[in-house]
Amino acid sequence: MPIYEYRCNQCEKEFSELILNQRxxxxxxxxxCLSRNLTKLVSSFRVHQTEGARLANFDTSKPRSNDFYKDSRNIGLWAKKRMKELGVDLGPKMDEIVEKGRTGKILDDYNK
Ligand SMILES: [Zn+2]
Structure with missing residues (x-):
């Protein structure tokens, strides 16, 4: 289950929320304080923790071998890392795109 952590911009408290679906x-x-003015901190999902470590060790300036992409968990990693470096946070939308890429659902969508 994905657990997202938030910081409230209103009362500055932190809490985590279990998200069962994207909606x-x-x-x-x-x-x-029931404020909706929140900052999302990290998603501390088991898979994402591993991914966090991968992202931290991942150097976008180095060329990647074909073997790199044989591991489906590496697909989308480059894009995510670059977004992070550029300070762009696409949030759950990015995760969704990457997840689709990993599971091959993007191809399914194109074939419809
Ligand atoms: Zn609050």
């Missing part, structure tokens, strides 16, 4: 992300409110 619930837009309904998240601060547990303390």
């Amino acid at each position: 619930e992300i837009n309904k998240v409110r601060c547990k303390y």
